[in-house]
Amino acid sequence: MDVLALISPAFFGLVAAGTVIGIFFGAIPGLTATMAVAVCLPLTYSMGLGTGLAFLLGLYVGGISGGLVPAVLLNIPGTPSSIATTFDGYPMARRGEGERALKIGICASLFGGLFSLVVLYLFAPPLADFAIKFSFVEKFLIILLALTLLAALGSGMLTGLFSGVLGMFVSLVGVYDINNGGNGDIRLVPGFLETWLESGFSLLPVLIGVFGLTAVLIEAEHGVREDAATKKLLLASGKPFRLSVFRGQWVNLLRSSAIGTFVGLLPGIGGSAASILAYSQEKTFNRKEPDAFGKGAPSGIIASESANNGLTGGALIPLLSLGIPGDATTAILIGAFTLQGIQVGPLFIGDNPGVWQAIVIAMLFANLCMVLVMLFAIRPIARVVMVPKYLLLPIILMMCVVGAYTINSGVMFDVWTMLAFGVFGWLIYKLRLDMAPFVIGFILGPSAEVYFVKSLESFGTLTIFFTKSWIAMLLWVLILASVTASVAIARAGARRARMAAAAEA
Amino acid sequence: MSAPSLLDVTIDFSTSHLVFPTIVGTLLVLMGAVLAVARRHEIRAALAGGIGWPTDMDGLRFFGTLVLTAVYFLAMNEIGWRWPNRGFGFLSASMPFLFAMSVLYLHERSRRHLMLAAVVAVLAPLVAWLVLFRLFDVSLP
Amino acid sequence: MNRRQFSVLGLIGGLAAAGFMPLSAGAQPLPDAIRMVIGSNAVSGDTYQNASIIAEALSAHLGIKVKVDAVGISEAFKAVGRDPRGTTVMFHHDQSYLSHLYGVRGFSDIFSAYKVGPVVSVNPGNAYLVPKQSPYQSVDDLLKAAADGTRIRVGIQAGGVSEIGYSALKNAARLAKPGSEANIVAVNSGSQADKNQQLFDGQVEVINGSVQANEQFTRLPDDDQKAMRFLWLTASREIIEEAPEAGFGQTSREQLLQYVTPAMRVTLDGQQDFVFDKDFFLLYNKDMPDEMVKAIDEALAAIYAKGDIQKTLKSSFFIPHFLPSQEAAAYLKTKDGNYRQVIEAIAAKN
Known part of the structure; x- marks a missing residue:
């Protein structure tokens, strides 16, 4: 089919509509990009091929991008891939730079989105061939690389590592899922809880719990004080946004976008890993302001947001050139293609050049719409921090319930999971453990397990992790570099803290 | 074939669900022990002082939140069971929940504030229900 | 309440009323x-x-x-x-x-x-596939190899639709030469992506897949690492005969029929063929x-x-x-x- 036959004013209109609805889903805590695409999929049944795709791709880009809004303003990631945005976005908002943080995030998102789109357009088939060189062994090493962040991310190396390992442990509760290649047997569950815990804890309810509900509980503990004077300050009293903040960030932008695209390219690793990996790399290798991370460093937002939008183009590569989705959202897009009678697989691009071009055009336009809509909407959206807490917090709680309930199409246990992890998150905070490494451990735990165990099942020796391929060896070099750098950072941080303490005393 | 070495491992599929939890569990215990040693002074101080709740805690609002939330979930599930597949559980449980939470969090319960809380408590669940359940056909309890 | 607030409320009220309307009033069980x-x-x-x-x-x-x-x-x-x-x-x-x-x-x-x-x-798409360059042209080749002591690894997902065809192959091997079924072994993994990957890596000789997900891989040139070939479809002949004549993708019904019984037989008990729809x-x-x-x-x-x-x-x-x-x-x-x-x-x- 010719590309011009697919493109019409309605095509662009639907990209724009999709982007707006996507941003709406992404921006509400609990609702995600995946959900946006899933609930709107039936709406496309009656649309044509071009318009249906346009709408869904708009939703995808909008949903991933919208997640940064509550991450910055409320410290609740709107969508799992914006977790790393909270690390620096919220501290910035606290010191009155909310609008600046949002704008930095939006621009970084645009860069990441366009970068990955160029990569998608120019290199999809060769990259798909490269992606299949990553077997279980290499994928495990990539996850290991992401886990090296645990030590660097916490308030101290030990605390960070412990919290991370705890997260992994909790993620393994329940059955070893057959759908991931497991044997369907249950572990880490006491007998009397088996009916409840057999499916383990779902990712999204846990995230909503530890970010959303925990935030509400901490507020409640402190008595929910309204503080109108500081609120006015919060909105835009700090530094205004200037494009010059991106000066000197080229390496960060390119590296993070490339990491995002690359993680998207590898099926099974998952979207949230992209921004975390990019954030950790930026934190580890940033020489200028290593201490600023976690306290409101623009570089952190740039890394996280360019990576999660870099994912969008990357995840389409295996989808369109292997027929295999790169993340949860693109998995749903397969359904859309099938409904329209289009087969995705290694011959898709060659067989359907028109559809392929239409997809790229839709993605390009969606990214541009996203920036326009978000930049214009920023002021009214940022005013959400002005809503009195006694009204805002209950609404956040309600939306968290909606998100937890609907993520698996209506499972009440997920809602209770959210409550349990809300309390757990509050305890973590009280025990001075670290939330970020816990969450990262939780997210990466299940894939780390499958790839590690499957590698050993196939090869029967631990040496395979070193000898499988040149890619494996290269990954070890990166892992070692990352560990060395994070140890150095942690030591330097501890030394500075001691000196500061000594100076005070 | 090279001689079998210490690094060789055979994994039986039927017990493969225990491999990784064992490794992670061991690591967790080790890390926990190290952390406990590193924080021994704090722990000793905490134990000596007795494990009490933080004194500056707003107990009413904190535990009120927990209790109301649990009641909310139970009510939502129960109503949703009686009138299934309509989203009524969510709709009818959310309204009183939102209002009760607002009242709990308010410090100055003036008529104006209570009115505002009531309006929001009716409108917010209704809008969420209309948009998500009716328009997007999202499943709600 | 000003006029704007009033009209917003009215709109929401109207929508709500529409929302509560019953979908049908039919008297049915x-x-x-x-x-x-x-x-x-x-x-x-x-x-x-x-x-x-x-x-x-x-x-x-x-x-x-x-x-x-x-x-x-x-x-x-x-x-x-x-x-x-x-x-x-x-x-x-x-x-x-x-x-x-x-x-x-x-x-x-x-x-x-x-x-x-x-x-x-x-x-009808439940299928078993081999790499395009694989020496196994038919299920019989596979069973013969197993009988001669060659280990044949099959990439499946445990405990369901994906495993039943593998069990049938094992059973057929047992009937052909008792004991040879031990040479057909399962490699358990999850998604289709993982199974394909194991075939690309040479970690398995055969994978479970589907006509829908794997058809394009069977049309790749021989020298492509990703190229595959259908070996066996578990569906019954009657079911495939019901399929649209154009088949799926560019593989016609006529071609698909080559992979089901009786063109490709996997015996159930020595007389009947095993089929799985x-x-x-x-x-x-x-x-x-x-x-x-x-x-x-x-x-x-x-x-x-x-x-x-x-x-x-x-x-x-x-x-x-x-x-x-x-x-x-x-x-x-x-x-x-x-x-x-x-x-x-x-x-x-x-």
């Missing part, structure tokens, strides 16, 4: 909103797609709301197991009893714990009233008699296969018996 849970979490898989087609047809025919929810297998069983009122029904496929036969944790016998509803369609059917709560069962049977019979649904199913490469509840239960029970035989035969030898 069925509730007016039914939740159809499926045993899969994926809203893009064949189960969801098939369930949506059926749900939409039922909804239009009966004037009630039927909503498909992808809650996953264990949640689906739980949801339908606690609701005898007909407001929750389950839509699934052969995995529901196969997993019980394979002894997967948490699966009970569907024939005693639930009520079997109508069978509605078949996904992946049937989709409804499962009800054990105590769901009979008049509801009857109402759904009648509705589906009328829908299938009209003939539009067949076109919809076929356009998504599903083969219509309608059996009302009673026949469906007997039919599935027979399948259950056949596969139990296969699974027990190979288990006894191990």
Whole structure:
């Protein structure tokens, strides 16, 4: 089919509509990009091929991008891939730079989105061939690389590592899922809880719990004080946004976008890993302001947001050139293609050049719409921090319930999971453990397990992790570099803290 | 074939669900022990002082939140069971929940504030229900 | 309250009133909103797609709301197991009893714990594939190699539709040369992506896949690392003959017929051939009233008699296969018996 036959004013209109609805889903805590695409999929049944795709791709880009809004303003990631945005976005908002943080995030998102789109357009088939060189062994090493962040991310190396390992442990509760290649047997569950815990804890309810509900509980503990004077300050009293903040960030932008695209390219690793990996790399290798991370460093937002939008183009590569989705959202897009009678697989691009071009055009336009809509909407959206807490917090709680309930199409246990992890998150905070490494451990735990165990099942020796391929060896070099750098950072941080303490005393 | 070495491992599929939890569990215990040693002074101080709740805690609002939330979930599930597949559980449980939470969090319960809380408590669940359940056909309890 | 606020309130009130309106006022035994849970979490898989087609047809025919929810297998069983009122029904496929036969944790016998509803369609695409350059041209080559002591690794997902064809191969090897079935071994992994990857890596000789997901890989040039070839489709000949003539992608029905019995035979017991059609059917709560069962049977019979649904199913490469509840239960029970035989035969030898 010719590309011009697919493109019409309605095509662009639907990209724009999709982007707006996507941003709406992404921006509400609990609702995600995946959900946006899933609930709107039936709406496309009656649309044509071009318009249906346009709408869904708009939703995808909008949903991933919208997640940064509550991450910055409320410290609740709107969508799992914006977790790393909270690390620096919220501290910035606290010191009155909310609008600046949002704008930095939006621009970084645009860069990441366009970068990955160029990569998608120019290199999809060769990259798909490269992606299949990553077997279980290499994928495990990539996850290991992401886990090296645990030590660097916490308030101290030990605390960070412990919290991370705890997260992994909790993620393994329940059955070893057959759908991931497991044997369907249950572990880490006491007998009397088996009916409840057999499916383990779902990712999204846990995230909503530890970010959303925990935030509400901490507020409640402190008595929910309204503080109108500081609120006015919060909105835009700090530094205004200037494009010059991106000066000197080229390496960060390119590296993070490339990491995002690359993680998207590898099926099974998952979207949230992209921004975390990019954030950790930026934190580890940033020489200028290593201490600023976690306290409101623009570089952190740039890394996280360019990576999660870099994912969008990357995840389409295996989808369109292997027929295999790169993340949860693109998995749903397969359904859309099938409904329209289009087969995705290694011959898709060659067989359907028109559809392929239409997809790229839709993605390009969606990214541009996203920036326009978000930049214009920023002021009214940022005013959400002005809503009195006694009204805002209950609404956040309600939306968290909606998100937890609907993520698996209506499972009440997920809602209770959210409550349990809300309390757990509050305890973590009280025990001075670290939330970020816990969450990262939780997210990466299940894939780390499958790839590690499957590698050993196939090869029967631990040496395979070193000898499988040149890619494996290269990954070890990166892992070692990352560990060395994070140890150095942690030591330097501890030394500075001691000196500061000594100076005070 | 090279001689079998210490690094060789055979994994039986039927017990493969225990491999990784064992490794992670061991690591967790080790890390926990190290952390406990590193924080021994704090722990000793905490134990000596007795494990009490933080004194500056707003107990009413904190535990009120927990209790109301649990009641909310139970009510939502129960109503949703009686009138299934309509989203009524969510709709009818959310309204009183939102209002009760607002009242709990308010410090100055003036008529104006209570009115505002009531309006929001009716409108917010209704809008969420209309948009998500009716328009997007999202499943709600 | 100013005028603008007033009109916003009015609008919301109006919408709310519209929202509460009942969908239908028909006097029928069925509730007016039914939740159809499926045993899969994926809203893009064949189960969801098939369930949506059926749900939409039922909804239009009966004037009630039927909503498909992808809650996953264990949640689906739980949801339908606690609701005898007909407001929750389950839509699934052969995995529901196969997993019980394979002894997967948490699966009970569907024939005693639930009520079997109508069978509605078949996904004819369940396939086994080899790399394009593989020396194995047929199942016989494979069995011969196993008999000669060559280890043949098959990439599958444990405990369900993906494993049953592997068990059949093992059983056929046992019948050809007792003991040789030990040379056919399973490599368990999860998604299609993982299975494909194992084939690319040379970690397995054969994978389970599907016509839908793997057809394009079979059309790649010989020297491509990703190129595959169909070895065997488990579907019965009658089912593939029902497929659209154009087949799937660029593989015609004529070509697909080369991979099913009798062109490609896997014996069940030395006389009959093993076939496996992946049937989709409804499962009800054990105590769901009979008049509801009857109402759904009648509705589906009328829908299938009209003939539009067949076109919809076929356009998504599903083969219509309608059996009302009673026949469906007997039919599935027979399948259950056949596969139990296969699974027990190979288990006894191990």
